[in-house]
Each structure stands twice: as C-alpha cells, then as structure tokens.
Amino acid sequence: MKTTDLIAQIKKKQSFLIVGLDTDLDKIPKHLLKEEDPIFAFNKAIIDATQDLCVGYKPNTAFYEAYGMKGWKALEKTINYINEKYPEQFTIADAKRGDIGNTSSRYAKAFFEDLNFDSVTVAPYMGKDSVEPFLEFEEKHTILLALTSNKGAYDFQTKIIDGQEVYKHVLQTSKSYKGSENLMYVVGATKAQFLSDIRKIIPEAFLLVPGVGAQGGSLRDVCTYGMTENIGLLINSSRGILYNSSGQDFAIAARNVAQQLQEDMQDILVNRT
Numbered sequence: 001m002k003t004t005d006l007i008a009q010i011k012k013k014q015s016f017l018i019v020g021l022d023t024d025l026d027k028i029p030k031h032l033l034k035e036e037d038p039i040f041a042f043n044k045a046i047i048d049a050t051q052d053l054c055v056g057y058k059p060n061t062a063f064y065e066a067y068g069m070k071g072w073k074a075l076e077k078t079i080n081y082i083n084e085k086y087p088e089q090f091t092i093a094d095a096k097r098g099d100i101g102n103t104s105s106r107y108a109k110a111f112f113e114d115l116n117f118d119s120v121t122v123a124p125y126m127g128k129d130s131v132e133p134f135l136e137f138e139e140k141h142t143i144l145l146a147l148t149s150n151k152g153a154y155d156f157q158t159k160i161i162d163g164q165e166v167y168k169h170v171l172q173t174s175k176s177y178k179g180s181e182n183l184m185y186v187v188g189a190t191k192a193q194f195l196s197d198i199r200k201i202i203p204e205a206f207l208l209v210p211g212v213g214a215q216g217g218s219l220r221d222v223c224t225y226g227m228t229e230n231i232g233l234l235i236n237s238s239r240g241i242l243y244n245s246s247g248q249d250f251a252i253a254a255r256n257v258a259q260q261l262q263e264d265m266q267d268i269l270v271n272r273t
C-alpha cells in the first residue's frame, strides 16, 4: 500500500486506529471453540464489526505460532480475508524479525510475498544488512522497533552511547539505509514524553504506537507530541478491544470500544490547530 493511500483512508474515516488481532484461545468466547477454526471465526467477526472504524489490522504472529500449523493456517486465512474483503485496510505482521541479510530476505519474502502483508515489524539490533532486505520491496513498509512500550525498553534503548540514546541512534542511522522511504517506527504509547525528541529526528515518518488500552498509554498525549501534518500515527489496541464480552455479543462489544477510540480520534483531528 502507498503511504498516500493510507493517509487518504485516515482522513476519510477520521481514524488512525489499528485493531490488534492477538487472538488467544483461552480468552475468546467459549461457544467459538466448537467451530472448525475458532481463531479465524473470532477474527472474522471482529474484522467485520470494526472495519469501518479502523484503518488497519495487526495480528501478532506469536498468537498464531503458538498453535503450530493450525495457528499459521488461521493467520493465512485472516490476512487473505482482509485483503479480499477489505483491501483498503493496512495490514501489519507484528513478527519482530531481523537476521543476517540472507535470512532477512527470506523473512521479507514470507510476509510481503507469500502472506501479502503491507508491513512487518523488524528488530534493528543486527543493523543495516539485517534491515535493508525488507526495504527492497516496493509499496511495503518495514516498521523498526525504536522505543518500545514495555519496562525493559529502559534496559538498552534509553542508554547513552556516543552522547546519544540508543533509540535515537536507531532513528538517525536507519535514515541512511537504502530504501529508508519505506521505514516506519514503533514507539510505545507509554513513552509519549519522548515523542517531541523523536519528531526532531524523524519529523514525517509514520509511527506504529502500541500500548493504548491494556497497557495504559494515553491517546491524547501521543497525539499532542507525535502527530504530524499527515497524522503520522497508527495507534494500536489489541486486548482493550478484543476481550470485552465472552458472550454471543463479543463482536458488538469490541465494536463499541473501537467506536469510542475512533470518536476520540475524530475529536482530536477536528480540534487540532
């Protein structure tokens, strides 16, 4: 997907919400467990109930890999369903990959060509040759972990090396990578206070922002410090949307939370200066 199409969708829907499809068989309504593919049945209902309120979906591959072949099949059915029925949706494989170049090129092929995701999350730790194979794909986006939402982010990401925090090195150095126009970055909603500094280094790039909902990050703080002229933010919520009812009304309950987030986003967009 072209970034211009993503921006157009955000403006049309007045939403920059990404629904996280972290589908856990221990958490989905029990009546779905008798379906042939409970994970896909749950995802399909959530997608149909929220697609007009969000601009994308982010399955975290861990929730599929945990169930082996069945899980991988459910992931494939989910991405195919979105691409066929709602092709305007921006899709993110939250897989946090990255390896020596030869191996990264296989990861890129798996997510961009075989599964046909629009984007994949990548860990920057192994450097340039581990990231550039992902950046070769046209109209595909590589979402580099910059400053993550968890407490462990302070173990390494904020440590100062050569006078600058490690996450700033990630932002600065990655701008010189071949194909860097295809980069986006992960910044956790719980790290909103860092966003002004982040925008000094990457004023325009889109940020994937997880951590609103179950992790307690503030949508308004993220928007105050991280929003750009073209919005530049994709706010993800997974558990906060998915698991609000264990009854037959689970998809309606998910829609209600997604709708509240969309209305908050619309309010922010309408009132921004």
Ligand SMILES: O=c1ccn([C@@H]2O[C@H](COP(=O)(O)O)[C@@H](O)[C@H]2O)c(=O)[nH]1
Pocket: 020, 022, 060, 094, 147, 148, 149, 150, 186, 187, 188, 210, 211, 212, 213, 214, 215, 236, 237, 238, 239, 240
């Ligand atoms: O810094 C990061 C990077 C990725 N994630 C992922 O996003 C979702 C968040 O789920 P919630 O249920 O809304 O907390 C999940 O897939 C994480 O693995 C993140 O939280 N922080």
